[in-house]
Amino acid sequence: MSPSNTQLPPRAKAGSKPQSKVPQKKKKKSPFKTFLKFMLIVIILVVLAVVGYGVSVYMKAENTVLETGNDNPVAPEASAKVKPLTMLLLGSDYRPKTGTHLTDVMMVAALNPDTKSATVISIPRDTLIELDGYVPSKANSYYPKFLSQEKNSGLVATDEMKTMFSKYMDVPIDYATVINFQGFSDVVDSLDGVNVNINMDMCYIDNADGTNINLKQGPAKLQGEDALGYVRYRKSSSGCKPRTKESDDFSRNQRQNEVLHSLIDRMQTLGGVTRLGSVLDAVADNMETDLENAQLRNVIATYWNISKENVKFMPVTGTWRSPYVYVDNGELDKAKQALKDEIAGKSVEAVDGADTTNP
Incomplete structure (x- = not known):
């Protein structure tokens, strides 16, 4: 994840001063x-x-x-x-x-x-x-x-x-x-990928850190880099044509759980053990x-x-x-x-x- 990655909340420059504490609505769980x-x-x-x-x-x-x-x-x-x-x-x-x-x-x-x-x-x-x-x-x-x-x-x-x-x-x-x-990514690759069911198209391109998420809706077996993009996806970037829907915290948590369960399944197979x-x-x-x-x-x-x-x-x-x-x-x-x-x-x-x- 790069500091310039707009999938994440903006990061302040080093040494920036804290702003006044104005009450806001509760932040979602990370x-x-x-x-x-x-x-x-x-x-x-x-x-x-x-x-x-x-x-x-x-x-x-x-x-x-x-x-x-x-x-x-x-x-x-x-x-x-x-x-x-x-x-x-x-x-x-x-x-x-x-x-x-x-x-x-x-x-x-x-x-x-x-x-x-x-x-x-x-x-x-x-x-x-x-x-x-x-x-x-x-x-x-x-x-x-x-x-x-x-x-x-x-x-x-x-x-x-x-x-x-x-x-x-x-x-x-x-x-x-x-x-x-x-x-x-390396753990996913070491288990020869994870099986997921992608519920919507996902596209995000960030040339600064090499991120290239381009996933299509439907069942898929994802290798390491694509699996990382799958659990990280937040919103589409301007380089995507057509743009894809945004993802909220709840949906990201569901995808992370899905990948976790798939990895557990693979670890518990004979292939995972070998x-x-x-x-x-x-x-x-x-x-x-x-x-x-x-x-x-x-x-x-x-x-x-x-x-x-x-x-x-x-x-x-x-x-x-x-x-x-x-x-x-x-x-x-x-x-x-x-x-x-x-x-x-x-x-x-x-x-x-x-x-x-x-x-």
Whole structure:
């Protein structure tokens, strides 16, 4: 996803000043909530397959996903087997054609080994962050700024993000994982595509980032780039003749769920199992994490059979006044408390009736 992509709400220039907080109608839940649920469930499926389909496949996992961590030791008392962990999950818009690193998905997850449960809080990408020591800006703009400063500051961008979000969410964050959207296309390709039923023609052309969505109504098997366009489509561009209808958040969520279900079906077939190695490669090539290798093994051993009913997704919503989202402080406070309750082993329900059982 490119900063210039008009499929998304406009992004302010770096350093622009926040505008006055004028009450607006409630912003719709972000379509990225479902999108990252998709990414997380794909990874969970990979882990399930690793555990369930033999030593040779597990060795393949060790040579791909597990190499994304580091070899630092993990103290027994810090093991994910006994200690609740918190993790910052970032979905970067990076693709080779764009080279950008805006974090259009930002989630803070807390996992508890005693209850075998997790709480995942999603933050809208355009959230105005106002914290002492930081220039007020959109939440998704900080990671690329920290990346550009790494060479001179000597500070790792993911460490800087952990520090900032620890302050913002009022909980210490142990680890950070960055997944880029190229991984979406690669995972779809590794499973030889997804079967969908396109409910209308879709056309969008953006020469700046190479986006070329041209999908026709009807049943179709989509490969990676087309599947990415299918779940991203918002509206038609001027280069499309004829123009196609716009798509709202609800329709995008339905398409993302449709793709998710198709991927699950393919993963559960024998063909999906035999392609597990390429799925793991797709994840490994598009993911960075500061989890130690030993800790990643601890996480797999502890949470490989986590029930999706025990994974609670809580989106923080707000009001939109271009170019910012002003989050609802009441929801943000509930989200902070939910993370603390998860760490403490207390049960908590998702806010605003968010669906915690269906992808």
